[in-house]
Amino acid sequence: MNKYIKFVISAIIIAVAVYLMMNRNIGWGIVLVIIAAAPILLFFKNEYILLAFWQLRKQNMEKAAVWLQSITNYQAQLHKSQYGYFHYLLGLTQAQDHPTKVEPLMKKALEYGLNMKHDRAMATLNLAAAAISKGRKQEGQKLLEEAKRLDSAGMMTDQIKMMKDQLKMPTMQKHMHNPNMRNRGKFF
Numbered sequence: 001m002n003k004y005i006k007f008v009i010s011a012i013i014i015a016v017a018v019y020l021m022m023n024r025n026i027g028w029g030i031v032l033v034i035i036a037a038a039p040i041l042l043f044f045k046n047e048y049i050l051l052a053f054w055q056l057r058k059q060n061m062e063k064a065a066v067w068l069q070s071i072t073n074y075q076a077q078l079h080k081s082q083y084g085y086f087h088y089l090l091g092l093t094q095a096q097d098h099p100t101k102v103e104p105l106m107k108k109a110l111e112y113g114l115n116m117k118h119d120r121a122m123a124t125l126n127l128a129a130a131a132i133s134k135g136r137k138q139e140g141q142k143l144l145e146e147a148k149r150l151d152s153a154g155m156m157t158d159q160i161k162m163m164k165d166q167l168k169m170p171t172m173q174k175h176m177h178n179p180n181m182r183n184r185g186k187f188f
Contacts, residue, residue, distance in 0.1 A: 002076055003046075006039040013039075046071070046078050052089050065093040084112035088123055095126065103130035121150035125159060137167055 013036040021029035048070045055064035071077050074086045091105035106123040114120045128143035140163070148160050 003043055003079060006043045010036045010039040044079050044081070046082050049078070049082055049085055049089065052093075056089070056092065061093050061096065064089065068093060081113070081115070084109045084114045085119075087112065088114060088119060091123070091126060099130070099133070102126055106130075117150050117152060118155055121147045121156055124150060125156055125163070128163060132163060132166060141167060 013032050017029040017032035017036065020026075020032065048067050052064040052067040055061075055067060068086070068089055071086060074083060078086060087105045088109035091102045091109060094101050094105070103126070106126045109123050110120065110127075114123060124143050124147040128140045128147060131137075131143060132140035144160055144163055144167075147156065151157065151160070
């Protein structure tokens with residue numbers, strides 16, 4: 001549903017409420033005015049994103065992904081303040097199955113903006129994990145430091161410590177050769 005249709009629905013409900021109040025049904029008019037607040041609230045906080053957050057809280061990634069797939073055109077359905085959270089939630093739901101798709105989604109989420117510090121820390125931590133997995137250690141180190149700075153509540157200290165330990169491990173050479181095959185090219 002387009003985000004502006006919610007305002008139209010709210011205006012219709014308020015018009016009916018005013019009509020009821022003019023005809024001495026003040027109680028029902030007040031109830032309808034309160035009900036008219038729901039579409040206005042859902043303009044700023046999309047119902048699909050709220051349901052996806054609820055499913056993530058229950059650790060149900062599949063249902064959260066289903067709710068996010070209900071948003072077909074995020075620019076038409078969401079308020080600008082929700083763009084970042086849409087990409088953030090998509091990245092979280094795809095982290096297990098498609099880890100290569102997480103990095104661009106988290107970059108977009110940080111670009112659009114996330115309100116909560118711990119959400120920015122989680123997005124930065126996911127970017128650090130992607131950078132480390134692709135062999136960009138310096139970028140991963142910077143992102144880990146930023147995630148540590150953003151994690152003021154200390155909710156991700158274990159993950160940050162684990163990733164720092166992973167950075168300290170020696171990397172395997174990309175082109176590791178068989179030592180018995182060293183001189184093969186010289187004689188053939």
